Amino acid sequence: MSRNSPDKRLSVAKTYKLYIGGKFPRTESGRTFEARSHSGDLLANLCRASRKDLREAVVVARKAFPGWAKRSGYNRGQILYRIAEMMEGRIDQLVNEVSSQGVSPQKALKEVETSIERFVHYAGWADKYAQVHSSVNPVSSSHFNFSVPEPMGIVGIIPPNEPSLLGLATLLAPALAGGNVTISLVSETRPLAPATFAEILHSSDVPPGVVNILTGFRKELLPDFSTHMDVNAILAADLSTKEKKLTEENSALNLKRVVHLPSKAISATDNPGLSPILSLQETKTTWHPIGT
Amino acid sequence: MAKKHSNKLDFDTGWHYDPAPESPELAKLKDSYDLFIDGKFVKPTSGKYFDTTSPSSQKTLAKVAEADKRDVAKAVTAARKAYEGTWSRIRPSERGKYLFRIARVIQERSRELAVTESLDGGKPIRESRDIDLPLVAAHFFYHAGWADKLSYAFPGRKVGPVGVAGQIIPWNFPLLMAAWKIAPALATGNTVVIKPAETTPLTSLKLAEILQEVDLPPGVVNILTGAGSTGECIVRHPDVDKIAFTGSTEVGKLIRKTLAGTDKRLTLELGGKAANIVFEDAALDQAVEGIVNGIFFNQGHVCCAGSRLLVQESISEKIVRKLKDRMETLVVGDPLDKNTDIGAINSKEQLKKIQGYLKVGQREGAEIFQTSCPLPKRGNWCPPTLFLNASQSHRISQEEIFGPVLAIQTFRTVDEAIEKANNTPFGLSGGVWTDKGAKAFHVSERIKAGVVWTNTFNKFDPASPFGGYKESGFGREGGRHGLEAYLNISETGGNR
Numbered sequence: 001m002s003r004n005s006p007d008k009r010l011s012v013a014k015t016y017k018l019y020i021g022g023k024f025p026r027t028e029s030g031r032t033f034e035a036r037s038h039s040g041d042l043l044a045n046l047c048r049a050s051r052k053d054l055r056e057a058v059v060v061a062r063k064a065f066p067g068w069a070k071r072s073g074y075n076r077g078q079i080l081y082r083i084a085e086m087m088e089g090r091i092d093q094l095v096n097e098v099s100s101q102g103v104s105p106q107k108a109l110k111e112v113e114t115s116i117e118r119f120v121h122y123a124g125w126a127d128k129y130a131q132v133h134s135s136v137n138p139v140s141s142s143h144f145n146f147s148v149p150e151p152m153g154i155v156g157i158i159p160p161n162e163p164s165l166l167g168l169a170t171l172l173a174p175a176l177a178g179g180n181v182t183i184s185l186v187s188e189t190r191p192l193a194p195a196t197f198a199e200i201l202h203s204s205d206v207p208p209g210v211v212n213i214l215t216g217f218r219k220e221l222l223p224d225f226s227t228h229m230d231v232n233a234i235l236a237a238d239l240s241t242k243e244k245k246l247t248e249e250n251s252a253l254n255l256k257r258v259v260h261l262p263s264k265a266i267s268a269t270d271n272p273g274l275s276p277i278l279s280l281q282e283t284k285t286t287w288h289p290i291g292t
Numbered sequence: 293m294a295k296k297h298s299n300k301l302d303f304d305t306g307w308h309y310d311p312a313p314e315s316p317e318l319a320k321l322k323d324s325y326d327l328f329i330d331g332k333f334v335k336p337t338s339g340k341y342f343d344t345t346s347p348s349s350q351k352t353l354a355k356v357a358e359a360d361k362r363d364v365a366k367a368v369t370a371a372r373k374a375y376e377g378t379w380s381r382i383r384p385s386e387r388g389k390y391l392f393r394i395a396r397v398i399q400e401r402s403r404e405l406a407v408t409e410s411l412d413g414g415k416p417i418r419e420s421r422d423i424d425l426p427l428v429a430a431h432f433f434y435h436a437g438w439a440d441k442l443s444y445a446f447p448g449r450k451v452g453p454v455g456v457a458g459q460i461i462p463w464n465f466p467l468l469m470a471a472w473k474i475a476p477a478l479a480t481g482n483t484v485v486i487k488p489a490e491t492t493p494l495t496s497l498k499l500a501e502i503l504q505e506v507d508l509p510p511g512v513v514n515i516l517t518g519a520g521s522t523g524e525c526i527v528r529h530p531d532v533d534k535i536a537f538t539g540s541t542e543v544g545k546l547i548r549k550t551l552a553g554t555d556k557r558l559t560l561e562l563g564g565k566a567a568n569i570v571f572e573d574a575a576l577d578q579a580v581e582g583i584v585n586g587i588f589f590n591q592g593h594v595c596c597a598g599s600r601l602l603v604q605e606s607i608s609e610k611i612v613r614k615l616k617d618r619m620e621t622l623v624v625g626d627p628l629d630k631n632t633d634i635g636a637i638n639s640k641e642q643l644k645k646i647q648g649y650l651k652v653g654q655r656e657g658a659e660i661f662q663t664s665c666p667l668p669k670r671g672n673w674c675p676p677t678l679f680l681n682a683s684q685s686h687r688i689s690q691e692e693i694f695g696p697v698l699a700i701q702t703f704r705t706v707d708e709a710i711e712k713a714n715n716t717p718f719g720l721s722g723g724v725w726t727d728k729g730a731k732a733f734h735v736s737e738r739i740k741a742g743v744v745w746t747n748t749f750n751k752f753d754p755a756s757p758f759g760g761y762k763e764s765g766f767g768r769e770g771g772r773h774g775l776e777a778y779l780n781i782s783e784t785g786g787n788r
Contacts, residue, residue, distance in 0.1 A: 132447075137771050139753035140430065147757050147773060232762075245553025252548040254717070255541075255560070255763050273783040274448065283773050285757050286736050286744045 016191070018047050018215065019198035021060035022208025028052050033217070035191055038102030046191050049216035051224045054183065057212040058230050061154045061181040064209030069151050069179040073127030080123035080177060082204040087116045090200060097192035098165055112193075114269060115169035121271040122173035129178065129277045137285070144288045149281035151179035152257060153232035156225040158218065158247075160238035160266060164190035165197060170266045171235050172211065174276035180233075183212040185225065191215045218243070226250035226258075233257040233280055237266050309623070309631040314417050316628065319408040321494065324355040327363055327517065328500035330370035331510025337362040342519075344493055347414035347636040348627050348671040356493045359516035364485070364525040367514035371456045371483040372531055374511030379483050380453055382509075388439030391478060393506040395432035401502065402429070405467060405495055410627040412494040413466055414636030414672070415590050417628050427752055428471040431770075434754035435475035438775060442480065445772050451779045453481030454557055455533035458526040461496075462539045463489035463638050464593040464694075470496050472769050473536055474513055475754075480778040482534070484513045485526055491639045493517040524550075533557065536777065538595075541692070541718070541763050559767025559777045561595065561759055563692040564720030567713035568598035568749060569703075569735060572607045574725035578747065580614045583698070586723060586749040588622060588676050591634055592696040593642070595764075596721035598749055600682075600689060601700045602709050608702045612680065616661060619676045624665045634696060637672035646674050646695035653679045653688040658699065690716055706731070710738045719761030723749045742768070 016035075017024040029050035035043045047053075068076075087094065091112055098108035130149055137145045155175045159167035164187030175182050186194035198213045214221070226234060226247040233256055234247055244260065251258045259279040265272045324341060326333040336357040343352045359367070379387070398405065402425045409420040442451050457477045461469035466488055477484050488496035500515045516522055520543075527535055527547055534557035537547055541562040551558055568586050570579045586598025603611050627635035637643040654660055658679035667673040674695055682689045682699035689699045703709040713722055722739040724746045726732050736744040742760045745751060752758065757773040759765060767777045 135772055137753070137755045137757070139751075139755050141751060141753065143748065143751060145753070145756050147771065152761075241553060248552030249549050252545040252552070255545065255548060255562075255765065257766055270783075270785050275781065275783055282742060282761050283757050283759070283768050284742055284744065285771075286746065287748055287751050287756070288732070288746045289748050 014044070016044050016046050016195040016215070018049055018053060019201070019211070019213040020053065020057045021212065022202065024198070027216070028056070035101065037100050043100055043192065046195065046215045049185070049214035049221065051221070053214060054221060054224050054228065057183045057214065058154060058228060060209035061183055061212055062230060064207055065153055065181045068181055068207060068210045071179070073130060076177060076179065077123045077126035079205050080119050080126060080173060083201060083206070084116045084119035084123065086200045086204045087112070087119065087197075090196075093196060094165060094193050097196055098190065101190040101192060103163075103190075111163045111166045115166045118166075118169040118173045118271060122177040122277070125174070125274070125277055126177040129274060132274065133278060133281070133283070142290045144290055145285065147283050147285045149178070149278065150284050152280050152282055153180065154230060155180045155182050155280055156228070156231045156234045157182050157184040158222065158225065158234065158236035158239065159184065159186060160263060161187045161189045163267060165193040167237060167266050168194045168197065170272060171237060171261065171276070174272070175235060175280050176211065178277045178280050180280050181210045183214065183225075183231075185214050185216060185218060185221050188217060222247060223250060226256070227253055229254045231256055233259065235259045235261065235276075235280060237261040238263045311626070312630040313626055313628045314407050314410070314630070316407065316411055318404055319411050319494075320404055321354050321408070325357060325493070325497045325517070327357045327359050327367075328497065328503075328513075328515040329363065329367045330514065331504065331508070333500070336360065342490070344412060344491065346411050347491075347638055348668070350670055353412060354494065356497070356517045359487070359518040359522045359525075361525045363516060364522065364529055367485045367516055368456060368529050368531050370511035371485050371514055374509055375453075375456055375483040378509045379478075379512050380481050384440035384442070384481070387478065387481065388436045390506060390508050391432050391436030391439065391475060394502060394508070395429045395436060397502045397505055398425070398429045398432065401498070405498060407628065408494050408498060409467055410635065413463060413492045414627050414638050416632040416635040418630055418632065419590060424465060424468045427754070428467050431468070431471040431475045431754040435479040439479045442775065442779070445775055446779075446781055448784060450782050450784050454778055454780055455482060456531060457482045457484050457534045457536060457778065458529065458532040459484060459486040459536045460523045460526065460539065461486065461488055463492040464590060464595070466492035467495035467499065469538055470499055472538075476769070476774050477536075477778050478512065480775055482778050483511060485516060485532065486513065487516050487518060487523050487526060490519040527551065534778070536767075537561070541765075544765055559759075559769075560765030561767070561769060562720075562763065562765035563718055564595045564597065564760065564764050565600060565690065565692055565716045565718045566596055566598050566721040566723065566741065567600040567602045568723035569602045569709045569713055569725065570604065570607070570611060571726040571731065572604040573727050575727060575747070576607065576611060576614065579725040580611065580618050582723065582725060582747070582749045583615060584618055584622070587698045588634055588696050589750050591637055591674070593638055593694055594750065595692075596743060596750065598721075598723050599693060599698060601698055602703050602712055603700065604709075605702045605704050612700065615678065619663045619678070620665070622663060622665060622676050624673060624675055625668055634676060637674050637695065640672055642694065643672040643674060646693055646697060649688055649691070649693045649695070649697060650677065653682070653686065653697075653699070656686045656688065658682045658686060658688060684712055684715055692718070706735065710735060714738075714740045717763040720759075720764035721745070
């Protein structure tokens with residue numbers, strides 16, 4: 001970027017911030033970390049989120065949960081499809097951000113396109129998984145007995161560092177389709193596109209608090225995600241053996257569910273299908289007597 | 293005694309029940325039982341045995357082997373061999389036929405098993421005969437049919453067995469819990485190492501005899517008796533692929549921690565503190581029956597017991613009066629007597645725990661009521677008990693007592709009832725009583741629990757998935773959904 005020529009317009013660089021409760025705050029801690037290009041140039045200073053930011057996100061997510069879970073699958077599906085639409089309109093920006101951090105432009109394009117496909121795929125699931133998973137159970141007594149899925153609640157999402165946007169999309173879409181609210185700790189090494197993705201969500205009718213996006217260090221925040229007593233589940237991909245053990249150990253505190261998606265499911269062109277949605281659902285069975 | 297009211301439910305006919313006991317001889321117990329490994333009864337490596345006693349008569353019923361790490365290793369080896377060699381290879385329909393056979397022999401030996409269950413565990417014979425045993429047989433029968441139909445259960449996905457399942461079960465429904473664990477595991481092609489609870493091993497050992505009787509291939513099911521340390525050896529054994537545990541939330545959390553970082557599959561069915569919510573428009577006499585069944589069934593040793601009663605303020609006096617009247621009719625006593633409603637508390641330890649909570653409740657300021665039913669002199673007994681004016685923060689409203697003790701709170705609005713019902717760390721079950729259908733669905737939808745009974749309580753069926761939200765554990769048992777716990781399920785692909 002040459003800034004010396006008097007005729008050359010000075011570009012306006014973006015400030016990347018957190019996304020909590022439908023707002024874009026800086027981290028309360030005032031800390032930042034640097035995002036650099038493949039060749040080492042400084043691209044941006046990212047917020048290094050703290051435990052307090054996470055707690056704040058949990059509070060707003062908890063408030064958002066009943067409303068989001070209660071929306072019809074049809075409505076959630078439309079919002080997911082809207083996310084895909086808004087991504088499509090910003091393909092160039094997303095590809096630039098992914099490729100600025102060391103991914104070839106072709107691969108970056110493929111990553112962004114597959115991310116969009118994920119949202120289209122899960123938009124269509126939102127009003128179907130309940131029908132596929134539910135059952136009327138033929139009990140022997142005179143009862144109407146049926147089982148339906150219900151979202152778990154607050155899901156902490158730990159996507160892989162790479163691919164950063166596709167990793168986030170692959171984990172986030174099934175969680176949202178199923179009526180969960182989410183707090184994602186996005187890639188440390190390629191955070192730009194995931195941070196921009198928050199702006200896309202913001203313009204896609206996603207209610208405030210349903211998706212919260214934190215940038216920061218996994219080493220610092222994974223213990224806080226996994227010990228938080230009001231987080232119901234962790235959905236992760238590509239955790240190291242040590243991270244996996246720590247997360248599962250800490251999850252015992254409130255028996256939060258821990259779900260690992262295999263890393264090959266993240267980058268596959270094939271969408272991961274129904275399993276990730278159901279892994280974040282509880283099954284509720286209701287009995288009602290039949291009689292006069 | 294409850295005070296006489298002009299509109300008291302008149303249960304007192306002036307007639308009294310003569311004792312109608314089943315004979316303990318029907319249990320046909322041996323003096324001593326060994327471990328069941330690889331299709332044979334074998335002595336424990338350590339040579340150690342422990343007594344299992346009757347919680348009512350306090351008599352020693354039999355000596356039972358104590359399995360240690362070496363026995364667990366033998367059992368897992370046998371289960372692995374059986375998995376690789378026979379069970380995962382035979383035709384699924386043949387697997388199913390073994391389960392059908394088991395169900396049939398259980399039906400044939402049902403009386404013997406029911407008497408054994410009541411002798412060893414203390415539950416009234418009326419319950420072991422009419423609830424436990426029929427459900428045990430039904431569980432094997434139901435799952436038998438799944439064995440060759442698994443591909444219909446999960447369309448679009450591929451399923452396969454997990455391998456060797458380690459299973460640890462509690463003392464409240466000893467044989468029924470064994471059936472809940474073994475039947476789905478075998479139907480889906482897994483082999484099993486199972487440990488019954490220390491205080492109630494006998495019906496599992498009789499099940500071992502039945503497995504021999506039906507010629508189940510050796511090693512497909514191995515039954516190890518012992519205490520917590522035996523269970524821990526199963527949990528820690530590296531060649532076990534999956535752990536299924538039913539028991540306390542405390543131990544469940546420990547198991548979760550122990551398995552952290554391993555790839556072992558885990559399902560937990562843990563404690564509960566269910567609320568039975570009674571609205572003013574409910575059929576009150578039915579609700580009272582439901583409340584009684586909810587908390588006094590099986591001495592309250594039920595993880596999904598309705599141990600809290602949330603009653604709408606406008607009817608609370610009336611409900612409490614009816615409830616006390618009804619409770620006065622409950623007979624506490626000999627588990628083998630067919631007239632008994634409430635049997636013996638399963639162990640001295642459990643009785644102590646319950647009595648501790650009775651003190652805690654009074655100290656916290658709740659008002660206690662216990663019925664005047666005479667208790668037998670020997671044995672572990674607790675009369676049906678309720679606490680009035682319990683508050684949400686009281687330990688008797690928050691913690692699982694696992695005894696015949698009901699904490700009663702009132703509420704005014706629907707929202708308040710839901711808020712109070714959900715305000716514990718547990719989420720296993722809940723109850724709603726109202727004559728308005730829309731309200732029943734509204735409330736049952738909002739209760740954070742895996743099983744909700746509306747205008748009924750404590751109903752079970754092999755086709756009905758059972759399991760909890762939150763700290764009541766994860767995974768389901770029963771129904772199509774329960775099969776998932778014993779299957780590796782993958783997408784078949786093509787979801788482009």
